[in-house]
Amino acid sequence: MKILLVQPPIRDFYRTVFREYPIGLMYLASSLRKSGFQAEILDARRCRKPKAVTPYDELMSIAELAQSGRGPFCGFKHFGLSYEEISRRVLEYSPDIVCVSSMFTPYLREVIATAAAAKKAVPSCHVMAGGHHATADPLSLLESGAIDSVFSGEGEVALPELLRGGRPEKGIINDAGAPFRAVSLDVIPFPLRDILPTGSYLFEGEPYVMILTSRGCPHDCSFCSVHSLSGKRYRRRSVGSVIEEIDRCVSMGVRTIDFQDDNFLFERDRAFSILKHIADRHSKTGLRVMASNGLNVSGLTSEMIDIMRRAGFRKLDLAIATGDVGFRNSLHRPESIGRYEQVLQAANDAGLSVTTYVIIGIPAQPIAEMRYTIEYLRGMKTLISPSVFYNVPGMPIFNQMKKYEYVSDHVARRSSTFNCFGEDFEREDIISLIDEIREYNLSHLRS
Incomplete structure (x- = not known):
């Protein structure tokens, strides 16, 4: 067959x-x-040249914003x-x-x-x-x-x-x-990466791979849909299996490894063992290591940050969702803001850059809370990455959020459409926040 x-x-x-x-x-x-x-x-x-196409009818309102220069995007394309x-x-x-x-x-x-x-x-x-x-x-x-x-x-x-x-x-x-x-x-064979050329996927010009060391996440964040596929039970591969896959990837010429687990640091000792192997065996190869799916600060200690730096991490992607304690609790987020501040300081001391991910545009989220979180992070040594909320099947709050959508169609359920409004904010308010964050990030990088 x-x-x-x-x-x-x-x-x-x-x-x-x-x-x-x-x-x-x-x-x-x-x-x-x-x-x-x-x-x-x-x-x-995988195609190098995207082609401009007419937006779907349901996306015309945001496309018109883009054409007027008021949105963060400049054109709708077929990739x-x-x-x-x-x-x-x-x-x-x-x-x-x-x-x-x-x-x-x-x-x-x-x-x-x-x-x-x-x-x-x-x-x-x-x-x-x-x-x-x-x-x-x-x-x-x-x-x-x-x-x-x-x-x-x-x-x-x-x-x-x-x-x-x-x-x-x-x-x-x-x-x-x-x-x-x-x-x-461990009974599942490694991904068949040689079915496509090693240079097919690049990050900043270097061969890139994703690695999954575990599946599932035991946390109950109300805006997350990951449980619909991977479940809540945390399932791990053995350290030996992960190490073997890493070594194979490096031998193939890979220069960037991206751990895409939903919760890479859930078992700290296990993650430490994996990273120590990379630091001991591959640190002189110039290997870059990252976890672009975001890291929960509860798994980060000074010792963990040090081994991450030695293994090839150049920056940490930290997910806190919000700086407001009350709103974070309503989202069932597991980390504390005090812990985040400790981790951020330790990362700065280790010479690692940090990007902090926050969520904006949840309909129940007051605009004042979004602004508070952004202002809070402005005082920190971090870039800010806003994740614009969009409503998709599999989220615990999917059905109750439908009434806050501009367009209740799957095609509009994407971050680039700013498809949800709230009790005290509209699409234009979210776009303005995105613009403010972009200006801050540019200023932060220049400094």
Whole structure:
């Protein structure tokens, strides 16, 4: 059986390298090949030149803001291969099964268009979607008519088992993947990175990889949707398995490793052992290490920060959500602001730069609280990275937030549309805050 795993193109006002690395498809390709299937990856998002396209109707209001110069973005673009080129490549491979990644809610239409392009090329193929959004809202994909089935949950163990039985049935398969979360992560083979050239994914011009050392997060942040796919139970790989993968990546010429765990520091001793290996074995190679998904300050001690610096961390990405204690408690965030200040000082003393991530634009969040948090951070030695709230399936507060959306459609549920309003703020207020933060960051970098 021939299986083609496809990362679809996206259409948006911007893109980021951290959403382009197809680690999920690499894991699936490795598991499928280990089980005897022919599996290839088509990364239809990896294209050097984006193409300007007309925004979707639901995005015209924010597009008009961008055109007027009042928004932070300058144009709506198609990032990746054209759908005609996708059809050509699918026909060339002639697969029995096409698995399309559906990770992010706002790119639902691109997933559907990619599925349609595959069907157009090879009408007899079975088109399946999977990933974070597919698990959280499978019906939104099935209702399109372009997708035969939706695989819900983690697929590395369950998908090969399913396909051994032949062509899948239509509909939702493996509801939430719950039976397979009990499997040790060490039985899952390493992502098949050599299926694509090492230089395919770069960070600041150097070969880049993501590594997952664990899955799941036991915290209950009300604005987070990660539990819908990975669950709340913290599951870890053995230190030996992680070290072996790191060594393989470095031997392939990788120069940037990005730990993308939901909670990399949840078990501090384990994280320390991994970082100590990197510091002892690879510190002289110029390896850069990062955790761009954000670090919880509760796991950071002076000793941890020192080993991170020695391992190759050049900056820390700290997630605090808000500087207001009362509002943080309402979001069920685990860290304390006092702890954050200690960690920030220790990072500054160690010579590491810091970016602090805060969330703005939750409908229940007063504009005064957002301004308080920004002013609080202005007095610190840190860059500020605002995460604009957008409402997606899988969040505990998803349904109650719908009434605060300008457009209640998946295509508008993205940070670049500022799609939610609150009791005392509108879209323009959030854009103004973004502009203020940008000016502060530029001033901070100059100083």
